[in-house]
Amino acid sequence: MSMAHKKTTYQYLHDKFGDHAPDFELTLKAELVDEIQTLKKTRNAVVLGHNYMEQVLYDTIPDFRGDSLALSRQAAQTDKDVIVFCGVKFMAETAKILNPNKTVLIPSLKAGCSLAESITAGDVRELRKRFPGVPIVSYVNTYADVKAESDVCCTSSNAAQVVRLTLKKWKSDKVIFLPDEFLARNVAQELGVSIIIPKKIASAGTRTARGQLVGWTGRCVVHEQFTTEDIKRVRTEYSDVLVFAHPECSPDVIRASDFSGSTTAMINEVNKHQGKPILLLTECSMGDNIIASNPQTNILRLCMVRCPYMNQITLKDTRDALKYMQYQVHVPENVRVKAEIAVQRMIAI
Ligand code: SF4
Structure with a gap:
């Protein structure tokens, strides 16, 4: 939001969103935006805004906007004391993994993710036992303890590239790719390799199938x-x-x-x-x-699909995050150190 033209925040919002948002809503949001801008300075904070944030929030308060990879990069470079992540929990955790000495805040504790919740660190350890020596690529949409059990992370923008490089670097004929089944299938299709989903194969009673990508059964609810x-x-x-x-x-x-x-x-x-x-x-x-x-x-x-987790982040919650310094993201140091290796490998790629 450029306010160089000396409009008030309300005038700016009214000009941009007045056609489809009622006046009382814009008045309220304008007050919150002004409050957040002041608190950002007081707290020496940077606000990162994911592309899925609601329109007014997305347009006004983030210092950086983008997808999870772009925001991870920004999180790694910031010199601010406080990072407010307007996104979901796994993203805020990634910011904490890269910035252990900074305060990372997520405005709502309800901002989860169906993909991140589909797999646990114990599941990853089981897969390692079952496929010894096979490298594990985890989508960045996973929690810190899952990243810590993985060899490298990826995002949707570099998944195929990360798998290709991992096959080469680990001199392996297989890669375990977690936890999004559809993304794994799409990567397999792009790379022209076969895929197995061990959970499904196990329930079908056979464990002998072979493939170059070993997937999981996570799905994005959107x-x-x-x-x-x-x-x-x-x-x-x-x-x-x-x-x-x-x-x-x-x-x-x-x-x-x-x-x-x-x-x-x-x-x-x-x-x-x-x-x-x-x-x-x-x-x-x-x-x-x-x-x-x-x-x-x-x-x-097709406008029936709003992410129920991203939708938890509001301007009011973001104002409260900065006002009350809540909710602080913590990652145990032993987990963080291991997870950082996987995340840094992704950023390097
Ligand atoms: S859009 Fe899908 S992958 Fe992204 S946070 Fe929501 S549930 Fe998770």
């Missing part, structure tokens, strides 16, 4: 909702529509789309196709945020 039927329906109505899908969508959806990439890659792709109708198969707030910064773009969305 991206698993999109179907090829959704794409067909929109293509019938808009014959020239371009479909961009996040790689946490199912392989069938990815195959039926024109482009698949992380949230940042999707934003870049939207910028290359100004004027064309584009269907975004990802979290709805991100569509709102892209439209707000590209008003000429013809973005279509």
Whole structure:
């Protein structure tokens, strides 16, 4: 938000969001934004905002915006004393892993993630026993103790590259890729390698299947909702529509789309196709945020899909986070040290 033109925060919000937000809401939000900007200075804090944050919060208070990889990089470079992570818990933990001496705050304790909750550190240790010597790549959407049991982390923007390099560097014919089943299947498809999901194979009574990627059964509650039927329906109505899908969508959806990439890659792709109708198969707030910064773009969305975890982060909670210094993120040092190795390998790639 640039206030160089001396508008009040309320005027700025009214000009930008007045068409679809009631006046009382903008008045309230403007007061919160002003309070947060003051508290940021008092606390010497930086605010990181994930692309899935609600429109007004996303537009006004973050010093840096982006996907989890971009924000991890920013977290690693900040010289501020306090990091407020407007995102979900695994992201705030990653910031703490990279900044053990800084105070990291998450505005809501309810900001979890269905993927991160799908796997435990004990599950990873079991997989290590079952596949001895096989390197483990964990999606950054995991908690710190799972990262600590992993060899390297990845995000949706570099997953295939990380798997490719891990196969080469570990001189292994297999990689364990956790915990997102769809992302694993999409990476396997991109790299042309086979995949097994041990949990499913175990329940089917066979343990002998071989594959180059060993996956898990985690799912993103947002991206698993999109179907090829959704794409067909929109293509019938808009014959020239371009479909961009996040790689946490199912392989069938990815195959039926024109482009698949992380949230940042999707934003870049939207910028290359100004004027064309584009269907975004990802979290709805991100569509709102892209439209707000590209008003000429013809973005279509299936707007029933808001991440219930990202949705927990509000301006009021963010104000309270800075006011009361809550909720502080703690990662035990023995876990942090091991997790940092995996995260730093990802950042280096
Ligand atoms: S959008 Fe999916 S992967 Fe991202 S935080 Fe929500 S549940 Fe987790």
